[in-house]
Amino acid sequence: MTSKRQRKKIARQLPPVGTTLTGRSKGQPYTAVIVEAKDRPAGRAVECGDQLFASLSAAAKAVTGHPTNGWLFWRPTEDSEQ
Secondary structure, X not given: OOOOOOOOOOOOOOXXXXXXXXXXXXXXXXXXXXXXXXXXXXXXXXXXXXXXXXOHHHHHHHHHOXXXXXXXXXXXXXXXXX
């Protein structure tokens, strides 16, 4: 009997509070900031525009309009507080 191979789930945490991220979609630059959010399980959220997102991928999807890997879309800026 063969069992299905189980994938290990990677627990990724958002970058530290204050980190500024940039991404590009259709030639337009976008900026996001990691902020403290007490109402979120991780205590942090991604602020992009005037909205808060629980993950980098959710923020990237809001920008691009389609599902996007947020870890690949967003890049830390040079002046981030890390």
